[in-house]
Amino acid sequence: MTARPTAPDYSSLDPCVHCGFCLPACPTYLATGDESDSPRGRIVLMRALERGEIGADDAALLQHLDACLGCLGCEPVCPSGVGYGRGIQTAREQLFARRGPSPLAAAVLGVFRRDRVWRPAFTVARWLRATGLPRVLAGGGRAGFGMGMLAASAPATARGGAPGRRLARPSAAAAAPTVALFRGCVMDTLFGHVHDATRRTLEANGYRVVEVEGQVCCGALHEHAGDRAAAESLARSNVEALAGSADWIVVNSAGCGALLKAYGHLLGTEAATELAGRVRDVSELLADRGPRPGGELPLEVAYDAPCHLQHAQRVHAAPLAVLGAVPGLRLRLLPSSDKCCGSAGIYSVLRPDMARAVLDLKIQSFAQADPRPDVVATGNPGCLMQIGAGLRAAGLAIRVVHPVELLDESYRRAKIYG
Ligand code: SF4
Ligand code: SF4
Incomplete structure (x- = not known):
């Protein structure tokens, strides 16, 4: 007997009473003024999708759900405790399974699936950044904005450290709490100076930072896009690489940290839950020591x-x-x-x-x-x-x-x- 596929679970949206308190907290609603670009409007659309009143290929549905940033700015202001984030994630997975990604999304997500693709790509970007051209070409047009993004990833000072540099030496006392640095993809290639600052400041506050090989992209971009299979695959690799590595796993990228903390929910395994419980943002570890x-x-x-x-x-x-x-x-x-x-x-x-x-x-x-x-x-x-x-x-x-x-x-x- 084959198992029946489980229906998408939108129950986290049940508490919505349509009060509209979330509207002023929603950046896309503030930008367009369109109710369908608000949390309340999207909840109505997701409920209609759930009931089959709107098809998964409906252009308006796709436009307004795709336009959601997934920022969760609507959650803390909701007096009813609606789990909007879980709802939109369910919708994204349902829509991804039904229609797949757009060609552009597929290309970008494909790059982040494989270390051997994103690492050379960002290495070339770093070389371009080192020429100083992105700073000169930065501007308001689409190409200029892209150059501005690359320029903004540069170290603020000449002492920013070599991007992607691995730790050269063991640090701090042997009895100090150990911290494994989650390297990530963009952080590891364009923000190596932030990794170096993370290591130095943690060491100065009594932690011992250790290197762990075999890490991959965290999978947040894939999860955010509804590509759960890719997110799970990347998460499994990280759980395997980081198992038993240190007392804490430190993350200096909020997006990566949010997903690493949710690996238990994503994978549903004991190992993933144990790892997720050891994940901390760098600010949390520093604040624990004062800093x-x-x-x-x-x-x-x-x-x-x-x-x-x-x-x-x-x-x-x-x-x-x-x-x-x-x-x-x-x-x-x-x-x-x-x-x-x-x-x-x-x-x-x-x-x-x-x-x-x-x-x-x-x-x-x-x-x-x-x-x-x-x-x-x-x-x-x-x-x-x-x-x-x-x-x-x-x-x-x-x-x-x-x-x-x-x-x-x-x-x-x-x-x-x-
Ligand atoms: S999500 Fe919360 S704040 Fe927004 S309309 Fe529903 S109950 Fe009101
Ligand atoms: S997640 Fe952000 S963009 Fe999406 S509905 Fe909530 S506040 Fe608006």
């Missing part, structure tokens, strides 16, 4: 919360504690600091116009800030590149860095690294 204060950095810094850190992982205070350990740093939260930047995995590649419309709302708040920040700090590669490109396109001379880069620079000034 120790560094030297003075007299900067106006606007913190911008990545959606997958604040909403998916519910990490709010730890990044502020990291920045609070830098004497002289004046920390600010601008009105748009909790709103999505429009990056959202591969969303900005697939839907560049909506991504830019969402980003523009945030860029406006930087432009209008008084005093204007010197630096924006945010802990996710997509946000770093998207916001950085947006600032360049708007002609705003504001640097974008990961919070650990500021703590790292502060430790250098205090000569903590010797």
Whole structure:
């Protein structure tokens, strides 16, 4: 007897009472003003899909569900506790199974499936970045914006370290808690300087950082797109590679961290659940130790919360504690600091116009800030590149860095690294 396929589970949407409190929290609704681009409107569409009243190939349904950033900004403001994220994930998996990805999405997701494809591709991008051309060619058009994204991935200082560099030596006392660095794909190739800052700041706070070979892309881009099989395959490889590696698995990319923490749910195995329980964002591990204060950095810094850190992982205070350990740093939260930047995995590649419309709302708040920040700090590669490109396109001379880069620079000034 063959097992009957299980029906897609939309029960997390059951508590919705259609009050509309979520509408002002939704970046796509704010950008278009269209109810169908709001959480409430999308819930109505998903329910109609569930009941078979709308087909999985309905153009309007696809347009409005595809336009969702998956930022989860609608969840914390919902008084009924609707699990919007689980609902849209169910819809995406249902639609992916039915129609497959678009050719562009298939190509991008295919690149991230294989280390031997994305690593050379991002290595070439890093060489291009090193020529300085992306900085010169950055602008507001589509090509210029892409150049701005690449330029924004560069180390903020010449001392940023060699991208992708592996740790050269064992660190800290043998009895210190051990931390395995999750390297990822974009982080490992374009943000090696953030990995280096992560290692140094963790060591300065009493952790011993260890290297683990055999890691692959976390699978978040695939999961986000509804390609569950690819996400599961990548997750299984990481669970195998990282099993028993250290007391903690540290992640400095909010999007990767959110999925690694959900590996237990994704794979449903004991090993995946055990691993997920050891995953921490770098800010959480640092905040657990204070972190120790560094030297003075007299900067106006606007913190911008990545959606997958604040909403998916519910990490709010730890990044502020990291920045609070830098004497002289004046920390600010601008009105748009909790709103999505429009990056959202591969969303900005697939839907560049909506991504830019969402980003523009945030860029406006930087432009209008008084005093204007010197630096924006945010802990996710997509946000770093998207916001950085947006600032360049708007002609705003504001640097974008990961919070650990500021703590790292502060430790250098205090000569903590010797
Ligand atoms: S998702 Fe929550 S906030 Fe939005 S309409 Fe439904 S009950 Fe109201
Ligand atoms: S996940 Fe983000 S874009 Fe999607 S409905 Fe919720 S708030 Fe809007």
